[in-house]
Amino acid sequence: PPLLLGNPHVVPSLSGYRTCGLRPMAADNGTSHVVGGTDAQPGAWxxxxxxxxxxxxxxxxxxxxxxxxxxxxxxxxxxxxxxxxxxxxxxxxxxxxxxxxxxxxxxxxxxxxxxxxxxxxxxxxxxxxxxxxxxxxxxxxxxxxxCVPDASLKVSELTTCYISGWGSTTARAEGPTDVLQEAKVHLIDLNLCNSSRSYQGAVHPHNLCAGYPQGGIDTCQGDSGAPLVCKDNNADHFWLVGVTSWGRGCTRAKRLGIYTSTQHFYxxxxxxMGLSPAVTAAPTPRPAFPSTPLQTPRPTPTQSGGFSSFPLLVQKLVELFTWLQELRWGARGFLHKACTPTAHFTRNF
The missing domain is CATH 2.40.10.10 (Trypsin-like serine proteases)
Structure with a gap:
């Protein structure tokens, strides 16, 4: 796999685009508070x-x-x-x-x-x-x-998660709200969600459960399909870990929100989308991408059955160029302003 270096805010997006999971306009001080939520600021999500x-x-x-x-x-x-x-x-x-x-x-x-x-x-x-x-x-x-996570991300270890949407702001409200709502939630163990006091086995292995066991904050009608995102534990970007799916009522105790796991369906x-499926991945690099697609040559077999070193040298030069170009654009603040297409690749950890 290529050596990926550069700006830690530049993480591999599923479709091979330059940046993902960034919130350039968010004043995130960790106090952000959908039923039980608050109005989101412009550009927050x-x-x-x-x-x-x-x-x-x-x-x-x-x-x-x-x-x-x-x-x-x-x-x-x-x-x-x-x-x-x-x-x-x-x-x-x-x-x-x-x-x-x-x-x-x-x-x-x-x-x-x-x-x-x-x-x-x-x-x-x-x-x-x-x-x-x-x-x-x-x-x-x-x-x-x-950012859509592949199988290498340990979603269960993410602790700072949010829901957002234009759904009803009360369980009895008719129709969606006008202003985007946001709320902070916790990921809840599926065994707890499937317990006899909660959903009694109705939650599937490809679901995530989020909210508060005591109720009070939840997604509701009109929030379906909206994102459940969690902040990376080691960087400033967010992962889209869930798609709002279902629940019984809104904000009821022991009836948490159920989300489709994006990781499961990666x-x-x-x-x-017409992209090749991911291969098994392995440890987080800090990637950088060229502003235009670059094709990395594959090693070619020699007559003796080995591989020639020339393509490897070319690959290393491409990687160096990629890294230098990333530093150049990153210094100009370009990363927050555009999603620049690059060649698709699999996120290697």
Whole structure:
């Protein structure tokens, strides 16, 4: 695997894009507080999107989602069980208040909907879907890509997690809220969620459970598909670890929110986006990427059955160039302003 060096804020995004999981506009002092949540500041969660149906009154908000590449949104399958004319739906990116879209917001139509082939509307198994947008969005301080973790990330060890969405702010409220809500939550062991006093075995192994056992803070109607994110324990970026799936009621004690694990479906996501599945990974590098794709030559067999050293030398030169270019762009603050495509690769740990 290539040697990856550079800015620790530059982490491998699933689709091979230059940055992900960054919050350039967030004043994150660890006190950020969806039912029981608070209004989010503009740009606080720059990957969240509002998925809107043409038949809905008001803002049209149906579900949330997360931008994982400039042209792909990850969301929940159950948002589309009765979907018709999907190309007439729209996706709003970079918004905080849905009734007053600022100049930073971008609106796209949906080119295609890809629902997991084994999704069950009865058990909510495999509750995950992808939306391909009709045109890529332009990343900015208000619009960034979410980081989707592969199998090497120890999600259970992440301690600083948040939910966000435009869903109902009370359990009895009708319709979504206008201003994006956010709340801090804890990841809860699945055994506790599946206990006889909670969901009694209804939670699947590919789910995550989050919230507070005593209730009070939760996702609710209209938050479906929205992100559950956790801050990396050793860096400033966030991981998109879950997609809001289901729950019984809102904010009820022992009825925590259930989320689809993005890590579990990492290879499925890659395949749907036309990228090659990940190989088994292994220890966190600090990657850097060129601003244009670079092809690293593979070692070529020699007549004696060994490998020639020339391609290896070329590879090392490419790596050095990559590292120097990253330092150059990083010094200009470029990383917070664009999602620059690069060749896809697997995150090696």
């Amino acid at each position: 720059p990957w969240i999107v509002s998925i809107q149906g043409p038949w809905r009154r008001g803002t049209g908000h149906v579900c949330g989602g997360s931008l994982i590449s400039p042209q792909w949104v990850l969301t929940a399958a159950h948002c589309f069980t009765k979907a018709r004319h999907i190309t007439m739906w729209r996706v709003v990116v970079g918004a905080t208040r849905l009734t007053q879209l600022g100049p930073e917001a971008q609106v796209r139509n949906i080119k295609q909907l890809l629902v997991h082939e084994d999704y069950s509307s009865i058990s909510q198994r495999n509750d995950i879907a992808l939306l391909e947008l009709d045109q890529p969005v332009q990343c900015s301080n208000s619009i960034q890509l979410a 290879n499925w996501i890659l395949e749907q």
